[in-house]
Amino acid sequence: xxxxxxxxxxxxxxxxxxxxxxxxxxxxxxxxxxxxxxxxxxxxxxxxxxxxxxxxxxxxxxxxxxxxxxxxxxxxxxxxxxxxxxxxxxxxxxxxxxxxxxxxxxxxxxxxxxxxxxxxxxxxxxxxxxxxxxxxxxxxxxxxxxxxxxxxxxxxxxxxxxxxxxxxxxxxxxxxxxxxxxxxxxxxxxxxxxxxxxxxxxxxxxxxxxxxxxxxxxxxxxxxxxxxxxxxxxxxxxxxxxxxxxxxxxxxxxxxxxxxxxxxxxxxxxxxxxxxxxxxxxxxxxxxxxxxxxx
Amino acid sequence: xxxxxxxxxxxxxxxxxxxxxxxxxxxxxxxxxxxxxxxxxxxxxxxxxxxxxxxxxxxxxxxxxxxxxxxxxxxxxxxxxxxxxxxxxxxxxxxxxxxxxxxxxxxxxxxxxxxxxxxxxxxxxxxxxxxxxxxxxxxxxxxxxxxxxxxxxxxxxxxxxxxxxxxxxxx
Numbered sequence: 001x002x003x004x005x006x007x008x009x010x011x012x013x014x015x016x017x018x019x020x021x022x023x024x025x026x027x028x029x030x031x032x033x034x035x036x037x038x039x040x041x042x043x044x045x046x047x048x049x050x051x052x053x054x055x056x057x058x059x060x061x062x063x064x065x066x067x068x069x070x071x072x073x074x075x076x077x078x079x080x081x082x083x084x085x086x087x088x089x090x091x092x093x094x095x096x097x098x099x100x101x102x103x104x105x106x107x108x109x110x111x112x113x114x115x116x117x118x119x120x121x122x123x124x125x126x127x128x129x130x131x132x133x134x135x136x137x138x139x140x141x142x143x144x145x146x147x148x149x150x151x152x153x154x155x156x157x158x159x160x161x162x163x164x165x166x167x168x169x170x171x172x173x174x175x176x177x178x179x180x181x182x183x184x185x186x187x188x189x190x191x192x193x194x195x196x197x198x199x200x201x202x203x204x205x206x207x208x209x210x211x212x213x214x215x216x217x218x219x220x221x222x223x224x225x226x227x228x229x230x231x232x233x234x235x236x237x238x239x240x241x242x243x244x245x246x247x248x249x250x251x252x253x254x255x256x257x258x259x260x261x262x263x264x265x266x267x268x269x270x271x272x273x274x275x276x277x278x279x280x281x282x283x284x285x286x287x288x289x290x291x292x293x294x295x
Numbered sequence: 296x297x298x299x300x301x302x303x304x305x306x307x308x309x310x311x312x313x314x315x316x317x318x319x320x321x322x323x324x325x326x327x328x329x330x331x332x333x334x335x336x337x338x339x340x341x342x343x344x345x346x347x348x349x350x351x352x353x354x355x356x357x358x359x360x361x362x363x364x365x366x367x368x369x370x371x372x373x374x375x376x377x378x379x380x381x382x383x384x385x386x387x388x389x390x391x392x393x394x395x396x397x398x399x400x401x402x403x404x405x406x407x408x409x410x411x412x413x414x415x416x417x418x419x420x421x422x423x424x425x426x427x428x429x430x431x432x433x434x435x436x437x438x439x440x441x442x443x444x445x446x447x448x449x450x451x452x453x454x455x456x457x458x459x460x461x462x463x464x465x466x
Contacts, residue, residue: 027358030380031366037377067328134327135326
């Protein structure tokens, strides 16, 4: 009896390790297969991904709040220390901004008058949704955010994500109640831009670093440190003139842009629908309708 | 009779703990901590979980579960699907095969092992990103993540030890 069970073990152990090895190989090749499938058709997993993110949204939403509150509390204490100094800076800035307000009002009324004269059709209606940042779905080579607004709030692929300061990124995929925002610093981000003062065209390419790179700048274009970079509106992705950042360095590593909007310590973003049907925007008609009736 | 049922349920729940804990860690990994630059270098919690359980209790975290954890991470983070699944499976294989060496060794030896593993993971992540994008990328983000992993391991490792103590002994 003893001998028998011993022989069973002797046979079973190698069999088991063989089965384990087989499982490893199977799972490893499955993962690599998924990598290759995803690479050849990046959209193929989008639905599953957003469905999973949708499921975790309530949890992330609840968990992101206390973290934000704690960080706010720390900010409050830090602000108290600099209150006096900040007050002085703000007063000076306020005086300056009042002048600008005056200039803006004058220009606005002038603009309106000129538009009436020209019968200008005007910009399309802009709608926006403000969403809470609930997740940082970034890795070493990905820069993206999760927000708690999705298709049911009217958010669609291609909408611009902006903060009060400037452009942050664009909506890459949407779920029912969540969406993923691809930041302008991501490797896959390419945005047609203009140097505001000289109107020189270029493309802002994310390269994973904090400062995206300005590429395809024409050779005779004048770009200097401090030049403001805005969206050009080419390709119909974003409207023209959205502020992005300023040129921070010009050197061997190319022209680098310090962006106005930073994904760090960000609680809310505005997802803006400019009514554009650009290269990446989806048509507002659902796919099921356009592909004919379903059986 | 009733107690027997409860005991069974209790045992099952305890046996599922390593897997469920890993799933929770994958979700926690997504929470924005509002630290400047944190997102780019957030430590890879699931990696630590897989390493720990593969070394200490591989029977409670079979390779199929590791695969699922990797896939979940891939889907929730914006990365390419299959990347974390492949990496975690490889880490699991390496850790299980070296478990005998680490058996009964001090924490520092286990930590050293984790350093080696996370360096390998950083290299793999960098390589995959380069292959998929078709560019030679700067490896710094992967190295930063690696450093964060190594720094965070003692904290998570302590948590795993506490959880480990509540689990039933190996049969």
